[in-house]
Amino acid sequence: MKKKICVLFVLLLSLTLFGYSQEGLKVFISVDMEGVCGVVHWEDVSRSGKDYGLFRRLMTEETNAAIEGALAAGATEILVRDSHGSARNILPDLLHPSAELIRDWAYSPLSMMEGIDETFDAVIFIGYHARANTPDATLDHTMSSSAVYEVTLNGKKMPEAGINAFIAGNFRVPVVLVAGDKAICQQVTELFGEVETVAVKEGIGNAAKMLHPKKAQELIKKKTTEALNRVSDFKPFTFTPPYTMDVTFRDEWRAEDASWFPGAKRKTSTTVSYTSNDWMDVLRFFKFAF
Ligand SMILES: [Zn+2]
Numbered sequence: 001m002k003k004k005i006c007v008l009f010v011l012l013l014s015l016t017l018f019g020y021s022q023e024g025l026k027v028f029i030s031v032d033m034e035g036v037c038g039v040v041h042w043e044d045v046s047r048s049g050k051d052y053g054l055f056r057r058l059m060t061e062e063t064n065a066a067i068e069g070a071l072a073a074g075a076t077e078i079l080v081r082d083s084h085g086s087a088r089n090i091l092p093d094l095l096h097p098s099a100e101l102i103r104d105w106a107y108s109p110l111s112m113m114e115g116i117d118e119t120f121d122a123v124i125f126i127g128y129h130a131r132a133n134t135p136d137a138t139l140d141h142t143m144s145s146s147a148v149y150e151v152t153l154n155g156k157k158m159p160e161a162g163i164n165a166f167i168a169g170n171f172r173v174p175v176v177l178v179a180g181d182k183a184i185c186q187q188v189t190e191l192f193g194e195v196e197t198v199a200v201k202e203g204i205g206n207a208a209k210m211l212h213p214k215k216a217q218e219l220i221k222k223k224t225t226e227a228l229n230r231v232s233d234f235k236p237f238t239f240t241p242p243y244t245m246d247v248t249f250r251d252e253w254r255a256e257d258a259s260w261f262p263g264a265k266r267k268t269s270t271t272v273s274y275t276s277n278d279w280m281d282v283l284r285f286f287k288f289a290f
Helices: 002-017 052-072 160-170 182-192 213-229 252-258 279-289
Strands: 025-031 075-082 099-102 122-128 148-153 175-181 196-204 207-210 243-249 271-276
Touching (some): 052 075, 052 175, 052 213, 122 160, 122 182, 122 213, 160 175, 160 182, 160 279, 175 182, 175 213, 182 196, 243 252, 252 271, 271 279
Parallel strands (some): 025 075, 075 099, 122 175, 175 196
Antiparallel strands (some): 196 207
């Protein structure tokens, strides 16, 4: 009898240590395109670009790598949000059948995080890129490739990954892994502290040195499993309210336009500021700012 209890104890302990606790994970994956391995130019990520077909396949394959990594860690529900341009890039028939996909824009303030809620355990960003005006970064921009110069939230400079992590954070869901170029990996590490990253390429001015796409996908799969196996180590990305978002535009007229949002204040000729205790109000301002 004593021996049986001992065996049971060891079994329970090993289940807890080696994956049992991860069973039933619900994972949200937001996928952008500029940070996918191979991509260096706007043509690569535009529907009219000659090589767009190749890069949307690679975007789909990187997403599949994250899905396979999540399944290996015990994920049972995976939602993929196509977050780039038209939001109709990922090839639905090539996407891993274990995942569901959100295509096109709903035009809600959740934007690149459409579908997220408090029932998820972890968020993953694939194909992400650095904030606007980052040196040695591939296709760096913040939400708009032409309108926005800089976005700050409570004084911190935000890449899209920061704004999207803030959305997830308000649902108490942490970002556990970010894949993209080296510059975004550095920016999210500075912002979030604990986060797994996969740098699939490194910017050299406008050029980039990159891994082979298959190698990048192997790393994404491996690191996703590792991150989800220690999901409790990651904390939701939040700020203490009130929340203040400053948006600096490249053109003065956009600041004039945004300053008419109820409650918004114009700080300089090109910067408009908005403060609220309600994080969704801040997202509303951001949605209507440009
Ligand atoms: Zn994009």
